[in-house]
Amino acid sequence: MRDLADQLGRLVSGGADAVLGSVPSALTSDATEARGLRGYGDAVVFPTTTEEVAAVTAWCYERGVPITPRGGGSGYAGGAVPNGGVVLCLERMRRVRSLEPLLWRAEVEAGVRTVDVQRLARENGLYFPPDPGAAEQSQIGGNVATNAGGPHAFKYGVTGAWVTGVEAVVPPGHVVRVGGPVRKDVAGYDLCSLLVGSEGTLGIITAVMLRFIPAIEARYPVLGFYPDARAGAAAVEACLASGVVPAALEYLDEEAIEIVRQAFPAAMPVEPCFAVIAEADGSKREASDARRVLAEALSDGALAVEEPAGIREIEALWRWREGVGFAADAVYGGKVSEDIGVPVDRLADAIEGTREIGRRRGLATCSWGHAGDGNLHATFLFSREDADARTRALAAAEDLFELTEQLGGTISGEHGVGLVKAGQLHRRWNASAVELHRKLKHLFDPANLLNPGKKAP
Ligand SMILES: Cc1cc2nc3c(=O)[nH]c(=O)nc-3n(C[C@H](O)[C@H](O)[C@H](O)COP(=O)(O)OP(=O)(O)OC[C@H]3O[C@@H](n4cnc5c(N)ncnc54)[C@H](O)[C@@H]3O)c2cc1C
Incomplete structure (x- = not known):
């Protein structure tokens, strides 16, 4: 597809390697590879500005060429697996456009990695809570496009809760900016929330406005081990009933525990067991008080309850938890x-x-x-x-x-619907709601060229 690549090359800066005339295998799959999913495409383009994304979108739209937006390729729904046409990689759009630590906010481009957004907040005395597990690989644009969660979503909400505005290119190549640093805004429909979680089917996210909160002083996890899932689930409900809001409330079933038992950084019962992790956070005093309440809630029916102490043990525990997948x-x-x-x-x-x-x-x-x-x-x-x-x-x-x-x-x-759950919306929504999804998709993307075959029917 040299011709396609040559023409795309005229739309983007960044030199000869900003466009590839064939799609390398690394860009035809995502984290669904383990289930055998692989797509195909005709060219790859790496824009560096919103204007370039708009130009590529307009060019593709005029010619009926499908576009697959791609972030870090860590998705578990096959959303970034191309269905022919152009793979549009956001990885070169990674500028921090603005950072205002005293106002707890920033605007970053879509290709900034999740871990770099978290670091940006941390280095400025702030906290960006969304913590999806592939933070080294995923990009903030991909997180917003999937409305990614993570362990700390329990207390702090999923990615969308931290997005105050989105800049996106929508078909046939227009730039829209919705939301922004205004804290309350009911002028118009909530288009920002609509783009959040739209999995690249309504628009290509080029930048996001994010909010942060002041850094959390202390985090103290507590682990409970139980003979089976019933006892573990009862402990989860006991945590909820305790009156403390845990920052995270996680579990591993008996089979998952056996898979990662050897790597567990502390002691655990020798018999098969089900684990619950509850984390208390806040100031040192708040977190310590909350830990006591959570440990008590977790102790009913437990084989053992552990309270890792010290930053190293706590970090090792979360690394262990992240390694399960x-x-x-x-x-x-x-x-x-x-x-x-x-x-x-x-x-x-x-x-x-x-x-x-x-x-x-x-x-x-x-x-x-x-x-x-x-x-x-x-x-x-x-x-x-x-x-x-x-x-x-x-x-x-x-x-x-x-x-x-x-x-x-x-x-x-x-993880979203992507390719792997396309056609399954009827399991969640009634016929009228599914039809509304179809109409929305048509309104944004009448030629069905933006990530076709994903999410909406
Ligand atoms: C080890 C591991 C752990 C994980 N843990 C979690 C977890 O805890 N919570 C969670 O929610 N997910 C988790 N995931 C899944 C994945 O990391 C998230 O879905 C993540 O948000 C995807 O981001 P990405 O940049 O890799 O996007 P990609 O995989 O590249 O794309 C995902 C979807 O978003 C679209 N997209 C990407 N960028 C843009 C953009 N700029 N504009 C428009 N559309 C775009 C793509 O078209 C696709 O539909 C995990 C994955 C792995 C491999």
């Missing part, structure tokens, strides 16, 4: 992991149901996730060489969505 990848090489969300009082049903589906389909399972949010990473494991097991894992995911519907939950709590 990678460790699950390594068991057999393949996995289908779904991020369902259920009402928190149905958590044990969802965990046990995942296990039961795996048993029926002849697959090993494990699950872990954001217990307080009722958000599970329900995972079916298989060997990549075993095509039959992969088919069974995909069927198991369908069973899981059915179970989720029965439990009054959602097919995606944080």
